[in-house]
Amino acid sequence: MGRNTRKRRTPLATKAIAASAALALGGGGLIWANFYASAHESDRGQNRVKTTGAQIATISCPDVGEQLRKVPRRARNGVARELASLDKQITEAYARLASTRRAQEGDPAFVQNAILSPLKSKRVATIDRIGINVRRAGGTTPRWLGKLAECKGMGGDEVNNGGGQSPPASGEPSQEPSVDPSQDPGQGDGGGDGGQVGDNGNGAAGPFADDFVDITTVEPNTPPSNGNGFAANGDSGSQGSFTTVCGVNENNKFNTDNLIVAPGVDNGAHHLHDYVGNQGNDAFASDEDLANADTSCQNQADKSTYYWPVIRVQDGTQEFDAGELGGGLEGNVGRVVKASQAEIRFVGNQQGDVVAMPRFLRIITGAANAFTNGDANANAAWSCTGFEDRQLRDKYPICPQGSQVVRTANFQSCWDGQNIDSANHRDHVAFVQQDGSCPQGFQAIPQLQIRLVYDVPAPVIENGQIQAPFAVDGFPEQLHKPITDHNDFINVMDEDLMNQVVECINTGEDCQ
Structure with a gap:
């Protein structure tokens, strides 16, 4: 690799x-x-x-x-x-x-x-x-x-037993849920299912057998999708969509930085990311650097950066980062597997039109520390092709033969109208409310949906041990739990392209 x-x-x-x-x-x-x-x-x-x-x-x-x-x-x-x-x-x-x-x-x-x-x-x-x-x-x-x-x-x-942080003390604000209630794919509470600490038989602390479930045993728990694996955005409001094709990281752009959370900090993520779109994203990139960088997107006006933790199969492979920080030295071991499909699209709002995203808007969805710090910001969704009406929040799926692992992220789609980021990287955006409307003071923007499909071998469980499991990269203390999955985005579309995205969505067209 x-x-x-x-x-x-x-x-x-x-x-x-x-x-x-x-x-x-x-x-x-x-x-x-x-x-x-x-x-x-x-x-x-x-x-x-x-x-x-x-x-x-x-x-x-x-x-x-x-x-x-x-x-x-x-x-x-x-x-x-x-x-x-x-x-x-x-x-x-x-x-x-x-x-x-x-x-x-x-x-x-x-x-x-x-x-x-x-x-x-x-x-x-x-x-x-x-x-x-x-x-x-x-x-x-x-x-x-x-x-x-x-x-x-x-x-x-x-x-x-899952450890983690205690609830806020009396008088302290609790975390508001960061999962869209109308599209919550959740199952379980993500608090940690026990298991063991130490070597799971593959040289890493997690995942464990209890982190996996046979998808065929899970009851359907989400409304039907619109036919292509994405969540439908209702039958009213702005019903169009815009799809951007940016590949599956064919350029092998990886690093362990996080420009949103830790600008200027080498290895700020402590785990490896896949990148599609903008090719200049590292910890030291300025907005100007992003605007002047190359892009893997077919539409060269989309220089947005889309990035997520890699998936690895813990099969004993000594990957290129086996001896490096963010990789093997921090518990992220095994063979890196890139998605066979990376489908990126923007959809509308159930209640009305959307407005343009500001350039350089930053959005994080999901929580890398959801296992130890609670699942208030968790937004993980795992499934298998052919079974996408069965979404898992705190389990990895074991898919039947001929079916592939699917990993989906539906981003926050309400913006405060002023800020491209916030101190905790969350308060400037929000999920829609139960009726599909934005909270007071927020306005609807195109919702980013990312659907990743992986060809990974189905792990085998024998005598309570999981053999060659796949898992998302993360902090060692998170034990590679599926609920810790997360996804990052910085909008670097030029103004004309963003206006085209908005027009397609508001007029009900499906554009690319």
Whole structure:
């Protein structure tokens, strides 16, 4: 498998910091103590930290970035630097956790006194600086933000049971569901189905047998589609569509960056992405860079970037990134499989016309940390060709012979009319309400729908072990759970093409 190349930090230069951990940007997330120490170890099993229920296996910290709803534009750079400091602090605390196992065995209070308490003190100071940045720019932060400073150690039994973050404290805002109720493909709550921590027989922590289900045993749970696998957008309102053909990453453009969440941060995603459309997307790309880049789309006026975590088959293949951060050093192992079909289209709104998306609008749908931090923002949908009236939210499908795995993402389709992004990368867009209308203050934009089809071998389950499973790339602590699937988009269509998209949708035409 080839890849696009760009100079990166070498794994050896960063191994002490990140070879054992995948960090959720924003100062939160779960740091995984079951680490991949080196690509050169001859006996991986001897290098794994035992995660018994009595031992602290991980450090779990609330995600500060997710709770920052309105950060003034003048404060965003300063806040971003402080969020990066939170990430660094968790990294350092994890490194100390992993290197002091003998001391922990002799002193039950060691982790609390020597690791968690100093970490809390550092986080208190950093969160205070975030507040100062925001207030200097004329904004406000929640009074309870300081409560997010405290982290906790989690034992192996808690990790097995899904772990994750506690609900917000009294008076704190809960996460609004980010799944369109009228198109929710969900099944289950995504909280974690147990399983085991450690090696699943394929050299990786997850997925496990309980993460898969025979699609033929699932009852139909969604309305019929419009015949081509996409969700129908109702029989009123703006009924047209626009399809853009951008290939299946034939150029082998891969990287582990995330320009939306972590601009300017190398390996900001901690997992590998497929890219179609814009060929200039990396962590360091400006809007001008995107506008001047090449595109894989047939319509050269569409320089939008469409990207998603790769799927791998854990069959023992040593992929090109087996010894790199974001790849094998962070638990993403096996053969990368590109989609055999990548169908991208925009549809309308059930209640009325849509307006043009602003150029460089950024949208993330789904949640990479849904397993540990809850499923409020989850938007995963898995199925099989021929069975797409049966959508799975927290399971991977085992498809019958002749059927292929299908992975679908329906994006938010309401825009606040002002911003191309927001502090938590979510508040500037929203899903439609139950009746198909946009929330107050939002206006309907073309809804992006991406349907990916994969030729992957059906995994086999024997004696509770899954053999050669496929799984989505992700943070190690997420155990490659299907509910963590997510998808990213930056609109870089030129104005004339976007106007054409809107006209096709509002006049009921199906255009390409």
